[in-house]
Amino acid sequence: MTLLSRVLGLVRDVVIAHLIGAGAAADVFLFANRIPNFLRRLFAEGAFSQAFVPVLAEYQKSGDMNKTREFIGKVSGTLGGLVSIVTILAMIGSPVVAALFGMGWFTDWMNDGPDAHKFEQASLLLKITFPYLWFVTFVAFSGAVLNTIGKFGVMSFSPVLLNIAMIATALFLAPQMDNPDLALAIGIFLGGLLQFLFQIPFMKQAGLLVKPKWAWRDEGVTKIRKLMIPALFGVSVSQINLLLDTVIASFLMTGSISWLYYSDRLLEFPLGLFGIAISTVILPTLARHHVNREGDSAKSAVDFRNTMDWGVRMIFLLGVPAAIGIAVLAQPMLLTLFMRGNFMLNDVYAASYSLWAFNAGFA
Numbered sequence: 126m127t128l129l130s131r132v133l134g135l136v137r138d139v140v141i142a143h144l145i146g147a148g149a150a151a152d153v154f155l156f157a158n159r160i161p162n163f164l165r166r167l168f169a170e171g172a173f174s175q176a177f178v179p180v181l182a183e184y185q186k187s188g189d190m191n192k193t194r195e196f197i198g199k200v201s202g203t204l205g206g207l208v209s210i211v212t213i214l215a216m217i218g219s220p221v222v223a224a225l226f227g228m229g230w231f232t233d234w235m236n237d238g239p240d241a242h243k244f245e246q247a248s249l250l251l252k253i254t255f256p257y258l259w260f261v262t263f264v265a266f267s268g269a270v271l272n273t274i275g276k277f278g279v280m281s282f283s284p285v286l287l288n289i290a291m292i293a294t295a296l297f298l299a300p301q302m303d304n305p306d307l308a309l310a311i312g313i314f315l316g317g318l319l320q321f322l323f324q325i326p327f328m329k330q331a332g333l334l335v336k337p338k339w340a341w342r343d344e345g346v347t348k349i350r351k352l353m354i355p356a357l358f359g360v361s362v363s364q365i366n367l368l369l370d371t372v373i374a375s376f377l378m379t380g381s382i383s384w385l386y387y388s389d390r391l392l393e394f395p396l397g398l399f400g401i402a403i404s405t406v407i408l409p410t411l412a413r414h415h416v417n418r419e420g421d422s423a424k425s426a427v428d429f430r431n432t433m434d435w436g437v438r439m440i441f442l443l444g445v446p447a448a449i450g451i452a453v454l455a456q457p458m459l460l461t462l463f464m465r466g467n468f469m470l471n472d473v474y475a476a477s478y479s480l481w482a483f484n485a486g487f488a
Contacts, residue, residue, distance in 0.1 A: 130288065134288050137288045141309065142467070151383040156247050157254045158254055161261075162257075172361075180349050181193075181270065198337055199345065205263065219249070227372070264283055264317075271331065367385075383476075388476045407436045411429060448484055
């Protein structure tokens, strides 16, 4: 499922490159796509999942299904309330968000510069793309729940629906609209909705679809909050770097944000295929070994170390050859995948430079 998702994600990027290339429309759309995705990776799929899974494993170990269901309802209600507030505020204040992360465009807008229209369009697209954050937060939540009971395929398949929605809007809706970037933004919204709806039957089948309840001061919710703080530091480094790249690129020539995106996406293909797939499987296993330490602490400690050792060895075994391959084949890959339609040779060269720079960190 992970392979299918990554391949379709690559097809999606090829279609986007063909449709809008690396011009002004591409910069604006990719900017509007990056901001909610930054929050998704930082909180929903990053710090929250890392903190939530171990606590959920403790509740499941107790064997009290009613207590586990109550805990899931409290977490979903509290999480949903917070994300709803953030999403609504971001949609209402989309010009503020665009000004904060697209300072170069905002400066041009203030001074009636050449990129003023990018700021206005980005503010509009953010109103459409930000609800994706709400949908995908619950996708990450339900996916984490399903992963802990061994149903890994559901979460792995969910991104396929996002890719299908975006490819469909690019092929069928965009040609009917004056602004193709607007069609792609609608595709993100629809993709998030499809992912959200897709996981509901599986949660119900597992008996874990419960009524959300606000419980900020609940013991389990409080424990998750405390665990999220150190997790945020680990997750935030790479994500904040990418966001700072976007802020800086908004001051540069048209195409800069697009070149960074396409090179980052090529790098994420092996990272997502191997690294994220391994972490998806290994995190619930590590959580179970950690919880079982109370029964046979010596055996649990050995199992924990062995599982961690396996994960690290697999990442090195697969990651190092991938990094070498990207370094050698950066330009040929960009040429083969993206140089069609509105994506030009100059875009290939520009994207290859950032890909080499990103790859140094990946290696």
